Amino acid sequence: xxxxxxxxxxxxxxxxxxxxxxxxxxxxxxxxxxxxxxxxxxxxxxxxxxxxxxxxxxxxxxxxxxxxxxxxxxxxxxxxxxxxxxxxxxxxxxxxxxxxxxxxxxxxxxxxxx
Amino acid sequence: xxxxxxxxxxxxxxxxxxxxxxxxxxxxxxxxxxxxxxxxxxxxxxxxxxxxxxxxxxxxxxxxxxxxxxxxxxxxxxxxxxxxxxxxxxxxxxxxxxxxxxxxxxxxxxxx
Numbered sequence: 334x335x336x337x338x339x340x341x342x343x344x345x346x347x348x349x350x351x352x353x354x355x356x357x358x359x360x361x362x363x364x365x366x367x368x369x370x371x372x373x374x375x376x377x378x379x380x381x382x383x384x385x386x387x388x389x390x391x392x393x394x395x396x397x398x399x400x401x402x403x404x405x406x407x408x409x410x411x412x413x414x415x416x417x418x419x420x421x422x423x424x425x426x427x428x429x430x431x432x433x434x435x436x437x438x439x440x441x442x443x444x445x446x447x
Numbered sequence: 448x449x450x451x452x453x454x455x456x457x458x459x460x461x462x463x464x465x466x467x468x469x470x471x472x473x474x475x476x477x478x479x480x481x482x483x484x485x486x487x488x489x490x491x492x493x494x495x496x497x498x499x500x501x502x503x504x505x506x507x508x509x510x511x512x513x514x515x516x517x518x519x520x521x522x523x524x525x526x527x528x529x530x531x532x533x534x535x536x537x538x539x540x541x542x543x544x545x546x547x548x549x550x551x552x553x554x555x556x557x558x559x
Contacts, residue, residue: 376537436491
């Protein structure tokens with residue numbers, strides 16, 4: 334069974350631009366969560382989607398948004414990029430809701446904001 | 448507020464020696480607890496998790512962790528380190544609100 338895939342793997346943007354990251358969960362998984370990983374702040378939870386609904390959200394500004402499609406694929410969008418948004422963005426999927434099931438992580442998208 | 452503290456951002460052990468990575472959590476009620484491992488340029492892989500029941504949890508690759516409520520700890524151990532264990536390890540906590548909090552991570556170095 335294929336694992337969690339994230340596209341693109343690497344991305345370079347400039348300040349003020351917006352970016353969309355994509356995550357395809359493991360087949361049959363209905364929950365997708367997003368995380369931001371930086372050297373300074375470590376791993377931080379962004380949000381979780383389950384059956385196309387946002388179940389939970391971390392403490393990030395409204396510039397960070399996401400959505401989930403009927404096939405469970407998820408996208409994350411960051412608008413008006415800032416230098417501090419440079420990070421590794423990880424997506425994870427689980428069969429059920431976040432608390433109930435093990436998460437499987439993708440390799441991440443490394444975003445660099447210049 | 449919920450928090451997770453990992454003692455030591457870098458830990459070095461000799462190959463074959465005991466691995467001990469420390470994790471303390473702060474929570475008013477016993478949370479779910481996790482240990483993840485991250486190899487370079489990869490995502491996280493779950494080593495083990497504690498939800499309820501037995502306080503000694505066995506995971507993959509020979510790792511185990513013990514939930515100690517009185518000490519609010521969930522330390523990760525492995526009896527004998529292998530070179531392939533060199534990676535970064537993250538402890539995480541999840542309360543009933545389903546928000547997961549990660550520790551800052553501990554990079555494990557294995558000395559030949």
